[in-house]
Amino acid sequence: MNTKNNKAQSTRQLILSAAEQVFARYGFEGATTEKIAQQAGLPKANVHYYFKTKENLYRKVLELILVAWMEAANAFDEYAEPCDALSCYIESKMQFSRNRPYASKVWANEVLHGVPILDEFLKNSLRDWLENRVTLIKGWIAEGKMRAVDPTVFIYMIWSVTQHYADFDKQIVLLNEDKALTDEEYRYQTGQVVDLILNSVGLQRPVSQVR
Amino acid sequence: MNTKNNKAQSTRQLILSAAEQVFARYGFEGATTEKIAQQAGLPKANVHYYFKTKENLYRKVLELILVAWMEAANAFDEYAEPCDALSCYIESKMQFSRNRPYASKVWANEVLHGVPILDEFLKNSLRDWLENRVTLIKGWIAEGKMRAVDPTVFIYMIWSVTQHYADFDKQIVLLNEDKALTDEEYRYQTGQVVDLILNSVGLQRPVSQVR
DNA sequence: GTCTATACGTTGATAGAC
DNA sequence: GTCTATCAACGTATAGAC
Numbered sequence: 107m108n109t110k111n112n113k114a115q116s117t118r119q120l121i122l123s124a125a126e127q128v129f130a131r132y133g134f135e136g137a138t139t140e141k142i143a144q145q146a147g148l149p150k151a152n153v154h155y156y157f158k159t160k161e162n163l164y165r166k167v168l169e170l171i172l173v174a175w176m177e178a179a180n181a182f183d184e185y186a187e188p189c190d191a192l193s194c195y196i197e198s199k200m201q202f203s204r205n206r207p208y209a210s211k212v213w214a215n216e217v218l219h220g221v222p223i224l225d226e227f228l229k230n231s232l233r234d235w236l237e238n239r240v241t242l243i244k245g246w247i248a249e250g251k252m253r254a255v256d257p258t259v260f261i262y263m264i265w266s267v268t269q270h271y272a273d274f275d276k277q278i279v280l281l282n283e284d285k286a287l288t289d290e291e292y293r294y295q296t297g298q299v300v301d302l303i304l305n306s307v308g309l310q311r312p313v314s315q316v317r
Numbered sequence: 318m319n320t321k322n323n324k325a326q327s328t329r330q331l332i333l334s335a336a337e338q339v340f341a342r343y344g345f346e347g348a349t350t351e352k353i354a355q356q357a358g359l360p361k362a363n364v365h366y367y368f369k370t371k372e373n374l375y376r377k378v379l380e381l382i383l384v385a386w387m388e389a390a391n392a393f394d395e396y397a398e399p400c401d402a403l404s405c406y407i408e409s410k411m412q413f414s415r416n417r418p419y420a421s422k423v424w425a426n427e428v429l430h431g432v433p434i435l436d437e438f439l440k441n442s443l444r445d446w447l448e449n450r451v452t453l454i455k456g457w458i459a460e461g462k463m464r465a466v467d468p469t470v471f472i473y474m475i476w477s478v479t480q481h482y483a484d485f486d487k488q489i490v491l492l493n494e495d496k497a498l499t500d501e502e503y504r505y506q507t508g509q510v511v512d513l514i515l516n517s518v519g520l521q522r523p524v525s526q527v528r
Numbered sequence: 529g530t531c532t533a534t535a536c537g538t539t540g541a542t543a544g545a546c
Numbered sequence: 547g548t549c550t551a552t553c554a555a556c557g558t559a560t561a562g563a564c
Binding site: 130131132133134135136211214215217218219220221225228229232233236253255256258259260262263265266267269270271273274276277278280281284294295298299301302303305306307308 | 341342343344345346347422425426428429430431432436439440443444447464466467469470471473474476477478480481482484485487488489491492495505506509510512513514516517518519
């Protein structure tokens with residue numbers, strides 16, 4: 107029974123992973139259970155066997171993405187000083203965009219189309235997360251540790267820039283002479299993003315961390 | 318014949334406008350000619366009469382969006398000094414996000430799904446536009462008029478933040494206690510965005526323009 | 529140019545053999 | 547649990563009356 111469960115679990119995982127890619131590439135409507143099955147190397151009946159409906163599968167994919175997104179967001183709280191906390195958070199988000207571009211795109215798609223499925227999540231976890239970080243940033247500003255800016259707008263800037271690297275990756279490649287960014291180039295651009303955002307609130311990266 | 322043409326033209330326009338909304342809301346695959354027709358208050362056969370195929374209609378919608386996008390981009394060149402040019406450009410992009418949220422979303426969708434239709438545009442107009450602005454910014458840096466940053470990353474930051482206000486508007490509303498941003502709030506956030514981006518390259522808004 | 533009716537393909541989902 | 551065959555619903559596109 108254990109091995110059976112493992113087999114079943116790994117097939118589920120295979121389908122979820124295939125689904126993430128296909129939903130990212132074609133959107134919810136454009137994705138077909140056939141394409142997802144093909145990507146997973148299975149007949150499409152199996153997809154329905156494991157997840158019943160396409161919408162249910164989509165829901166599960168979104169949930170997993172949100173868990174991963176929240177985990178990456180924890181990087182915000184690893185350091186007490188704004189400079190370190192922000193650097194760490196931005197780098198974490200940039201890594202997420204690099205490692206999980208499909209996840210970011212599925213999420214972008216969902217929001218773009220009006221959050222039809224997951225607004226209750228946004229109304230709870232994400233709203234709370236934002237509220238807490240806003241309070242934290244207001245504290246930093248009150249202590250004179252960073253320039254007085256609107257914390258919400260500031261966080262939107264961090265989100266949008268970092269997610270741009272996943273959601274608009276095709277555009278970035280096309281504007282980069284049709285060449286994908288190398289790891290080296292991505293590290294460099296990550297550094298630039300950190301630098302720009304820190305400076306926007308009057309902070310600077312400790313010299314020791316620049317390279 | 319003139320009146321006939323006018324009638325036909327206005328019906329075309331009606332369909333194009335309806336299509337922009339529906340493509341933004343449902344994506345290319347999710348949009349149906351039926352929905353578009355309904356939005357325009359016509360039977361769906363008329364949509365095919367005017368545009369033959371759904372893909373052809375989508376192409377026309379995208380082309381119009383790109384024309385509008387490029388027009389908004391001209392704001393970059395209205396002033397010679399970086400501070401004025403950047404303020405003007407950012408405000409222009411923020412206005413575009415406010416006034417044409419559907420346009421921005423259709424574009425985001427297209428890029429998200431890998432630019433299946435319009436990569437030749439990106440390879441030409443947009444690439445040229447970016448290259449010229451990069452050169453311009455490098456000039457400003459060489460003259461010591463702004464901090465030395467990577468111009469491409471800097472422009473990506475401007476694009477992503479400003480477009481975030483259109484593409485993620487539903488998320489912004491949900492995080493704003495479910496209330497749409499008022500004109501006043503939008504003006505304020507626009508000001509914050511300008512302030513953050515200028516500061517990121519060591520510039521400051523002339524006091525006279527702050528309010 | 530506008531509309532109704534319809535043909536034809538695709539897709540989500542299930543039945544049922546293995 | 548896995549696969550093939552199949553159905554019902556839907557969506558693009560067109561034919562043809564007005």
